[in-house]
Amino acid sequence: MNSAEWIMIAKGIGQTLSMVLVSTVFGYVFGLPLGVTLFVSDKDGIKPNAKLYAVLDFIVNIGRSIPFIILLVLIIPFTRLLVGKAYGTAATIVPLTIAAIPFIGRMVETSLKEVDKGVIEMAMSMGASTMEIIVKVLLVEARVSLLNGATICLGTILGYSAMAGTVGGGGLGDIAIRYGYYRYETDIMIVTVVIIIVLMQLFQLAGNTVSKKLDKRKQL
Helix, strand or coil: CCCCHHHHHHHHHHHHHHHHHHHHHHHHHHHHHHHHHHHHHHCCCCCCCCHHHHHHHHHHHHHCCCCCHHHHHHCCCHHHHHHCCCHHHHHHHHHHHHHHHHHHHHHHHHHHHCCCHHHCCCCCCCCCCCCHHHHHHHHHHHHHHHHHHHHHHHHHHHHHHHHHHCCCCCCHHHHHHHHHHHHCCHHHHHHHHHHHHHHHHHHHHHHHHHHHHHHHHHHH
């Protein structure tokens, strides 16, 4: 590989990180409230609401059932409406975010269900409001599980971002498709795959490190 190709790879890393991190942030902006609402409105939640839970549960299940590559093509008109084009790094953030929202919502719901019900009941008996229980009890007690979920989410979105390369999504996936597949430049394909694996491992390492520091159960 020559210097121009390494520069291209470096640019691809930047694009991939941009897509993954930005879409994850936006995913949590919408996915976290969704997951909290699912937990609160569940039959065993703080404020049970069967109809609301049924609607949100259905939406989440549908969202998680659509393969990302199909979603990517399906919402091209919406993506073009938001960013003015249907290809490139900025455009790919839109389907990545939409794909992440139901995934994050379900993970958040699952994490909150791991919180000891006794702690929740204690907060309720002390007169804490629903919002206080959510902010000061649920999110605090479930922080380690939520962080582990965020790590999984980063890895999943990283995989999706590589998949977006099949339709000119930019980043390492796009480089791997254009050069490794269409031009048969195996060395570039191998380099991009290795970098994606390394990024995945770095995300996992960072998540594990922070979760260990936050996990009070391990602080003896």
